[in-house]
């Protein structure tokens with residue numbers, strides 16, 4: 100009769116059934132590692148971040164100044180033409196206030212929520228920029244369209260990664 | 273009249289052990305630009321894109337979402353096949369044969385050098401409950417199969433080694449190939465044992481590369497190319513995955529995929545009608561097993577034919593003139609693309625120092641690799 104409970108119902112399992120070994124399963128943790136070649140465009144982008152600069156790539160046909168940079172324009176289908184430095188300031192295109200961590204675990208009590216935001220960077224084409232984090236701001240004070248500036252890691256701590264920028268903080272304009 | 277689809281343009285990178293200078297996007301872009309240039313098309317002219325991508329090979333989940341930009345396929349009809357390029361090719365052919373699509377782009381890519389745990393990744397493809405806990409190398413699957421193949425008298429160990437010698441020699445004539453070498457049967461037999469009887473030199477080493485092809489309908493072919501190569505037949509098949517009860521001697525799915533392709537192409541006697549073949553040789557003996565499954569040689573005859581030089585560049589049926597996986601490299605989901613590419617070059621008479629004389633009908637065959645049983649076969653014809 101005990102088996103019937105498992106066979107007929109879809110929701111009759113209890114956590115204790117698993118713990119007591121009434122239901123057999125086999126756990127497995129894969130060991131998979133990758134190291135992606137950044138290539139020309141993203142390689143240069145990261146190298147510039149290490150120097151505390153943000154670089155974009157311009158397509159002379161559609162005239163977009165693209166962030167992240169790319170060696171070909173996906174809309175015009177042609178190689179891009181020039182490297183263009185852009186500012187480390189911009190405006191919040193959109194943001195979210197996250198009370199769970201990346202793995203869906205809840206943030207600890209008293210811990211500040213994560214504040215991911217898409218920043219349209221000054222000097223890049225409208226709608227293009229950086230997905231990063233906001234800092235030095237309370238969630239309730241964030242407004243779409245607000246001006247922000249990058250807060251960088253110390254030069255000696257930068258490693259050529261998107262995290263060489265710690266976060267973007269509000270600035271007055 | 274039989275249905276057929278044209279290959280109007282091919283684009284490709286070299287096949288190399290590493291490609292650190294370019295991202296996977298930039299690698300693919302190079303191949304796409306060349307293919308479109310050859311066919312005289314732009315992405316706006318393309319009716320459908322078919323990409324090939326497997327999450328664990330790319331290191332992304334939902335990796336198909338990352339295929340578009342580098343093909344000019346943004347905001348266009350796109351779909352992605354988790355299989356070999358030749359499975360994608362089959363989809364592209366079907367799109368065109370519906371009559372609703374005239375121009376279809378098919379793509380595949382290998383960034384094998386970016387996978388740092390390939391044995392673990394292949395191991396991860398084994399059954400987690402019954403096979404993985406035994407902690408044996410996934411190459412054991414090849415060893416088990418090769419051993420039974422040899423036991424059945426289908427080939428000798430030396431004949432399998434002769435496949436490696438031939439293919440690595442062919443690769444020396446292929447400027448795209450990364451693993452050409454001038455070696456002897458003894459080199460293979462004395463190389464490090466991996467999963468006996470499989471030794472190190474029996475295994476195709478990994479390589480990076482990208483291939484893009486422009487397919488088109490018979491109707492528009494004349495406006496795209498004056499040197500079309502025709503896909504006249506295509507087929508695919510997959511056996512049961514169960515290692516405990518699979519056929520350890522014959523590549524049954526290759527036989528069925530081949531028969532499907534031959535039926536469509538109207539090929540009645542493959543051994544007589546086919547001029548050259550590019551078949552999967554990820555492990556040396558697989559070339560022999562696959563040739564027999566494709567009815568290009570009788571059971572047990574492919575090994576002897578290899579020893580006798582019949583499958584060499586000057587032989588009666590040249591096999592893997594490109595160098596195959598053993599000479600070009602194992603390109604994972606791009607493996608079949610390299611095979612079709614070689615046939616296109618051969619059938620157009622553009623294969624340079626490794627050109628096969630009188631190449632008119634070619635067969636390309638893909639296998640999805642250890643531990644799979646997935647196969648795809650295409651019959652290609654010169655104009």
Ligand SMILES: [Zn+2]
Pocket residue numbers: 158159160161162163172173174175176
């Ligand atoms: Zn553009």
